[in-house]
Amino acid sequence: MDSTHSPTGNPRERAGIESEPEAAAEIFGARIDLARRFADHLATTGVEWGLLGPRELPRLWSRHILNCAVMAELLEDTDVVGDIGSGAGLPGIPLAIARPKTRLVLVEAMERRVEWLQMVAADLQLENVRIVRARVEELVDAEIFTVATARAVKSLPVLIEWCTPVLGPDGRLLAIKGQSYETEIKKAAKHIKRYRLSPPKVHTLGAESLEIPTTVLELRRR
Template identity: 65%
Template sequence: MEAAESPAVPPAGALELFGARAGLAERYAHHLATTGVEWGLIGPREVPRLWSRHILNSALAAELLSPGDDVGDVGSGAGLPGIPLALMVPEASFALIEPMERRVDWLTMVVHDLGLENVRIVRGRVEDLADDEVFTAVTARAVKALKVLVEWCAPVLAPDGRLLALKGERAQQEMAEAAKAIRRLRLSPAVLHTLSSPLVETPTRVVEVVRP
């Protein structure tokens, strides 16, 4: 039987993906597998697949970001996809948006330990931030259905800003269900990006909605 994937030893090729920040990616994985489980942010059954299902799945979306982006990561929770993306695109700035105090405390601890100068923590709900924040990109993973996300995130998107929602196999169905809300909010029609890599068994599906 094949040995379970260890969170301390990423699959072959993963370190090259993160380049000079590979060590920080490993340290983040260690946090997820230890304090992340202890604090209830990651289920114990997820530990064997932290890299393939969570860290790398998030990191692949980096090709949709630009170095100058100001990114809001909605419902950041355990820092997914925000922290892997911040490691992949160090020239972009990231706000990890999370309303729950325990998760905010954990994110603060991890970001401080990793020394991520391009990351800040915002405690709150994105739908309450319209008067205080504006982003060129907003990311979300396992937060809400797309039709809800567009309602929440449209007010904090800058002109030409885009919502990048990491979705599963129901991505196209969610796009259809969100079409009416997208038109009402005068956003561009949703586009599905399927990002593949030999490092992951399942491609990363990202639904992009742009505010013209």
């Protein structure tokens, strides 16, 4: 028997790391090996360096890598995406793997996390990724993105305040949100008006491939 498919022989399974779901190969296509390398980084140095909690390992693919990668369908090759508060490269790195022509700028405030991102991006040889150590509020006039992505960074009003100034005309904020997204939208009503953004569009992504689909709020500059 192939030891990689045996529940007792596979070291990843023994360590409680989620096995790669079938959907991963569909989502990443020919670049699935890069996604696997990213998963290995998250499960090893990612945990050791404190970027990912060990309790996340049993849902490493479904709740982290794939949950982020499904956002790729909202991007264009010509986009320049700022992943704000990228942390462990989520959603930025899965998006860079799934969309090799789209440019991704991973914006992260903490030095240690930036070091980890640089190590991983170099190992994966992701030519479409650039890493910037900064608080996003410091990037006004220094960076312009067509899209800003964010997951688990701040509430929607704060994201609007931080991200709108680094978006070009017609630029979009794509925020991954949980079940309470409707409450967040209500709380952000004044910000949406003040920053002249379109009413949020709610995308439910990965409904066929993920147990828990990803909810993304899209707000466009007008």
